[in-house]
Structure formats: C-alpha cells, structure tokens
Amino acid sequence: MFFGASLRYTGYMAHQVALDDVDLRILDLLRSDARRTIADIAASVNLSPAPVKRRIDRMERLGVIAGYTVLVNEAKMGPSIDAFAELRIPGTANLDEIVGAVAGIAEVTEVFTLAGDPDALVRIRMDDVEHLKQVISQLRLSGTFTGTKTLMVLDHWSRARDDR
Helix, strand or coil: CCCCCCEEEECCCCCCEEEEHHHHHHHHHHHHCCCCCHHHHHHHHCCCHHHHHHHHHHHHHCCCCCCCCCCCCHHHHCCCEEEEEEEECCCCCCCHHHHHHHCCCCCEEEEEECCCCCCEEEEEEECCHHHHHHHHHHHHHCCCCCEEEEEECCCCCCHHHCCC
C-alpha cells in the first residue's frame, strides 16, 4: 500500500478487496478502453509499466477484473428489441430459483435479483414484439413466477459507450 493513499472497498459482501486510488484509476482507464496498452495506462497513472502490469494481474487474480468484453452496437446488426421483465416469486421461494427458471431461455441476457418488489429484473433481447410475447409467455407458464411486468427499451446510454 502506498503511504497516504486512501482505500476503498469493492465487491459484494462475500469478498471485499482493498483498492487504492491508483488501482481505481487503472480500472477507470480499462473500463473506458480494455484494449489500452500497459504503457499507455502506466503513463496515465505516473508509474512504469511493470508495476501497472502487476496491479492488473493482482486485480485479475482477486476477481476484481472478472474479464474483458466487446461492446456491440446491436442496432447495427439488424432489427432487435431490448426489454426488461420484472419478475415476482412466492414469498416461500428461494431467489436462486429465479436463475434456474430463466437460464434455459436464450433470449434472457442478464438476471438481477433484487431486495424489494419486484424480486428480479431480467434483460431480454429478441427480434420483434411477437418474439417478446413468446418469451414473456414462456416466463409466465414456467410456474415459478406469480407475476411479471414488461418494460420495452426505447433507447439507452452507457458510460462505456459514451462518445461525448
């Protein structure tokens, strides 16, 4: 740890990792461009490449950096619809049942279990409204959920895609 560096904790309650300001700056740089070179990151945080590489390796090993991915502009690939579905389960059900119930539905791209109402939010990507209707019917007929509410995405913004 660097003298005088403030520490912040990241992650969920299961496993917290101490990160200093330099680690956080490195993460910000990688979030904006994961293809950035070690030399470029090193210059931005005023370190040589070797300690930056060690820090990145450490954050990967500890699971702070869980992977690298490509951001795809889905609209450029053809017609598609993004939607979210709020899901409710019986009060006696286990939240883990939600993931089990939707894991086999290819159109479900993400699942967020929540504290409060609703119990979960799932992100769905499909070709058209008719396809959305089929996916929502599949969720409703699964027997796991007591209710659903569908929200269609009109547009979205992401820090990772911010070109401003």
